[in-house]
Structures are given as C-alpha cells and as structure tokens.
Amino acid sequence: MKNLLENIGKKSKKAFFQKLSSKKKDKVLRDYCYLINKNKKLIINENKKDIKIALKKKLKINLIQRLILNDKKISDIINSIKKIIKLKDPTNVILQKWKRPNGLNISKISIPIGVIGVIxxxxxxxxxxxxxLCFKSGNAVILKGGTExxxxxxxxxxxxxxxxxxxGLDENFVQFLKLKNRKVVDFILTRMNKFIDVIIPRGGKSLVKKVQDLSTVxxxxxxEGVCHSYVDVDANPKIASKVIHNAKLRNTAICxxxxxxxxHEKIVKKIGxxxxxxxxxxxxxxxxDNKIRKAYSKKxxxxxxxxxxxxxxxxxxxxxxxxNLEEAIQHINKYGTMHTDCIITQNKKSAKKFLNEVKSSIAMHNTSTQFADGGEFGFGGEVGISTNTLPPRGPVGLNQLVSYKYQITSKGAVRK
Structure with a gap:
C-alpha cells in the first residue's frame, strides 16, 4: 500500500507541472461532457452495482437516494460541468500591480495550489x-470516494x-484511489505530505473530524453546520415565515x-x-427554551x-x-460553527451590525441559509464549505482553488 500510494503521489506531482492553456482545459471538460453523455448506460449499470451492494448492506434510504444515478442526475452532472467551462480561468491573473520608489515593479499573480486530495x-x-473544478483551476487531484x-x-x-x-495530457491530473482498505485514509493523512498540498474532506462529522485530527497536510x-436564523423585532412576518420554512425544511440533511x-422576545407570541x-x-x-414553551400553544x-x-x-x-440583537449575535458566536447565519429584519442598521459582527464564513440578511452552496453563489459548483478562519472561507469553488505568487522585475535594482 505504501509503495502504491507514494507512486500515485509522484504521478500527481508530475502531472501538475504539465503546462495547460485555458483553451485546452475547456476542451478537456467539453470532451468529458461528451463521454458522460455517450456512456450514460454504462454509468447507470455501474451505479446499479453500488445500489445492489447498498441494499444488501441495508444502508439508510436517504443514503441510497444520494447514490442513485439516472438520466436526470446525469444531465445535472453534465450541466454542472458546462457551468464550470463558462467560468473564466482563475490562474495566471494579475491580481495587483504596483511600482515602488526603490525601482521594483511588483505583480501579484494567481497560481494553482498543486495536488489536492479530496476524501x-x-x-x-x-x-x-x-x-x-480542480482541473480548470490547474490543480492535480487525488480522489478517495466512499466505498458505497x-x-x-x-x-x-x-x-x-x-x-x-x-x-494529449497526462491522465494523472485526475487519479481515483481504487483501494478499499480503511488504512488508506490514515496513510494519506499522515504520510503523504510530500505529495499532497491540501486535503479537502467532504462528508459527515466523523470523516471531517478524523481528517482534522490526523492530517499532517x-x-x-x-x-458541522450549526446554522442560525435570527428573527429580529423589526422583521416582516411574511418574509420571516417564508425564509425560516425554507431554511429548515427545504432539505434537512444539508450543512x-x-x-x-x-x-426576539417581543415577537415570540405573534410572529414566532x-x-x-x-x-x-x-x-x-x-x-x-422556557420562554418559547410558555408562549407556544402546543406542548x-x-x-x-x-x-x-x-x-x-x-x-x-x-x-x-x-x-435583543446583541444577545442573538453573542449566542451565534458562542454556539455556532462559523458556517452560515441569517438575520431577518427590515432594519438596515440592525442588519449591518449582524452581518459585521457574527463570525460566520457566510452571513445573510432576509435570506434562507440553504443558499450556502457554491453553485448558488455562481462558482460553478464547490468542493466543499470552509469554516476556517484563514481563507478560503465559505463555498470553495473555482476561484478559491488558487493561491498566488509575487513576480518582481527591475532595471538591475540593488538594495542599499
């Protein structure tokens, strides 16, 4: 296993250094769409193998529903890739440019991160x-999907x-780990830091905690996504009811x-x-809590x-x-997970205070928290949501999968 995984790491590093033009990236993605469409039956047949195993293992029905691929879901996959194709290449962009009195011409340029491991x-x-997303942003990717x-x-x-x-490109820009051994993830997290530049976990709490606890990358x-919706004293009742209903019940299983x-205590009885x-x-x-239980008509x-x-x-x-608003902000900052939090109010001053003071990576006003999604942000999809204090934060899409470097030129400048 050690030799195999290290060999995969080396192949990813080698692929990453192959030069890519924006046109070539988009051509690869267009051909990928064509191949997915052409091989619909094959994809569905392979998916049926997973469903059969899932039923045999008696997985929960909601997990099986996530697994199922049909014509509509395959069309959605193709449409998602087409959105990514339409997005501007985020690499080799001059982010800033300035001249210094010391003779230096400084440019800040966007670059790919390197090799990304996604579990x-x-x-x-x-x-x-x-x-x-990883390929369009110029990164090589090692994929470790769930056995299900x-x-x-x-x-x-x-x-x-x-x-x-x-x-005519190195196929190892994308590598999928076929190993089903559970020790594979442990090895990736603790022994692959020579080959992988960043790891992105996308899954349940136990998976993410394991990655955060063990990873040397x-x-x-x-x-977790402990998201809040705060209904302020100046909330519009119709907006509050509509937004809260969607924020909670549209899809209860998403982060x-x-x-x-x-x-707010003054609107508990009426709007609440x-x-x-x-x-x-x-x-x-x-x-x-006790105040809600006392005010609510049912037990x-x-x-x-x-x-x-x-x-x-x-x-x-x-x-x-x-x-009041201050207590709402304090509660969110104490118990929240810096994911997504919303205020519902018609008071612009209160909204501004909330948006500025909650620690959340995504702060919202009169908006369902279910919009916390890279596709909804216009990112063409996402590899996950980040609640890190350091960037990237929020949905991690195409433009978040790049880093930057400084390029400096002069006419022979020397430092005194």
Whole structure:
C-alpha cells in the first residue's frame, strides 16, 4: 500500500507541472461532457452495482437516494460541468500591480495550489464536480470516494482520464484511489505530505473530524453546520415565515440547513408562534427554551444547553428567545460553527451590525441559509464549505482553488 500510494503521489506531482492553456482545459471538460453523455448506460449499470451492494448492506434510504444515478442526475452532472467551462480561468491573473520608489515593479499573480486530495462520501456527482473544478483551476487531484459509491465514482473518474488522454495530457491530473482498505485514509493523512498540498474532506462529522485530527497536510473544510436564523423585532412576518420554512425544511440533511431559530422576545407570541406552527404543521419537531414553551400553544420538548450546539440534519429545530440583537449575535458566536447565519429584519442598521459582527464564513440578511452552496453563489459548483478562519472561507469553488505568487522585475535594482 505504501509503495502504491507514494507512486500515485509522484504521478500527481508530475502531472501538475504539465503546462495547460485555458483553451485546452475547456476542451478537456467539453470532451468529458461528451463521454458522460455517450456512456450514460454504462454509468447507470455501474451505479446499479453500488445500489445492489447498498441494499444488501441495508444502508439508510436517504443514503441510497444520494447514490442513485439516472438520466436526470446525469444531465445535472453534465450541466454542472458546462457551468464550470463558462467560468473564466482563475490562474495566471494579475491580481495587483504596483511600482515602488526603490525601482521594483511588483505583480501579484494567481497560481494553482498543486495536488489536492479530496476524501468524500456518498454522492457520485462529487467525483465529476471536484475533478472538473480542480482541473480548470490547474490543480492535480487525488480522489478517495466512499466505498458505497465505488463503481459509480470509478467510471466517472475513468471517463475524465479518457478525456485527458484524448487531448494529449497526462491522465494523472485526475487519479481515483481504487483501494478499499480503511488504512488508506490514515496513510494519506499522515504520510503523504510530500505529495499532497491540501486535503479537502467532504462528508459527515466523523470523516471531517478524523481528517482534522490526523492530517499532517493543511485542510480546508468544516466539521458541522450549526446554522442560525435570527428573527429580529423589526422583521416582516411574511418574509420571516417564508425564509425560516425554507431554511429548515427545504432539505434537512444539508450543512446549510438552519438548526437553531432565535426569536426576539417581543415577537415570540405573534410572529414566532406563526413560524413554529407552520414548521410543526409540515412535520418539524420543535425544541424550545422556557420562554418559547410558555408562549407556544402546543406542548414542546424543553431545550437543554447541548441542543444549542446540535446539528440535527433532520426535521428538528431548537428555538430560543433572546432579549435583543446583541444577545442573538453573542449566542451565534458562542454556539455556532462559523458556517452560515441569517438575520431577518427590515432594519438596515440592525442588519449591518449582524452581518459585521457574527463570525460566520457566510452571513445573510432576509435570506434562507440553504443558499450556502457554491453553485448558488455562481462558482460553478464547490468542493466543499470552509469554516476556517484563514481563507478560503465559505463555498470553495473555482476561484478559491488558487493561491498566488509575487513576480518582481527591475532595471538591475540593488538594495542599499
């Protein structure tokens, strides 16, 4: 295993140094779309192998639904790649340029990061999205997908490599690890820092925690999405009800789903009850603090201090009453995970204060937290969401997969 993985690392490093033009990148991605479309039946047949194994292992129905590839989902994969093709190449861009009195002409230029390792679970479309984003940004990528989607991931990566070969490029710009041994991930995290420049985990809490705890390679990602929606005293009731309903229930299993609702104490009875009734009517379980339980018309479970830190990923929501905007911000900064947090208010001053003072990587105003997604940001997709304090933060798309360097010229300048 050691020799095999180190050989994969060496191949990625070698591929990374092959020169790429923007035209060539887009040609590879167009050919990839063509190959996916041409091989729809083959992809679906390989996907059926994964579904058969998943059913045999009795995986949860929501995990199996994530796995399934059909004509529509394959069309979505192709459309996602086409969006990436339309985006401007983020590399070799002059970000800043200036002259110094000492005779130096300084340029700050965007460059690829290098070799990116992506460890992910479940969804096969991650393979095509991540490979396309990494390649367009000039990076080589090593993919370690979950065993539950092995055959689907393998065929999608194989078609990308075929497109690279067709265009006379090193197929090792994209490598998929076929090893199913669980020790593979441990080795990548602890022994591959000579070959991998950054690791991005995309999956559940246990996977991300393992990566963050063990990795000797820098990581980009988030552990949990404890997202908040705060309904201010100056909220528009219709906007509040509509936004909260979507933020919680559109898709409860994503990291951008609201997990805690904060209600200004002055609107708990009127707007708050309306919001909670609407959620409960649509199958959402409410957990509230004492003030919420007292004001709400139905009996609900009492929230414990642990509930403020919970990522439910289910139709369950914690609800807390706060005295004012300051308390809402303090609560979010204490219990949140710097993912995505929203204020619902018509007061522009309050909105500005919230947007400036919450520590979140994504701060929103009158907007569903479910928009925390690279595709929705116009990034052409994402390799994940980052809650790191250092950049990149938020959705990590095409323009976040680059670094930069300084290029300096002069007419023989020497330092005194």
């Amino acid at each position: 992910y679970e479940s969804r096969p479309n991650v393979t095509s999205d991540v490979a396309s 989607a092995f055959y689907s991931n393998y065929i999608l990566s194989k078609l990308f490599r075929k497109s690279l070969q067709k265009n 820098p990581t980009i990602g988030h552990l 951008g789903a609201t997990e805690t609702i904060l209600l 009850n309306q919001i909670l009734r609407n959620l409960e009517k649509n199958g959402c379980k409410i957990i509230g 609900i479970k009492k929230a414990s201090i642990n509930d403020w830190s919970k990522e439910y990923l289910a139709p369950v929501v914690s609800v807390k009453s706060v005295k």
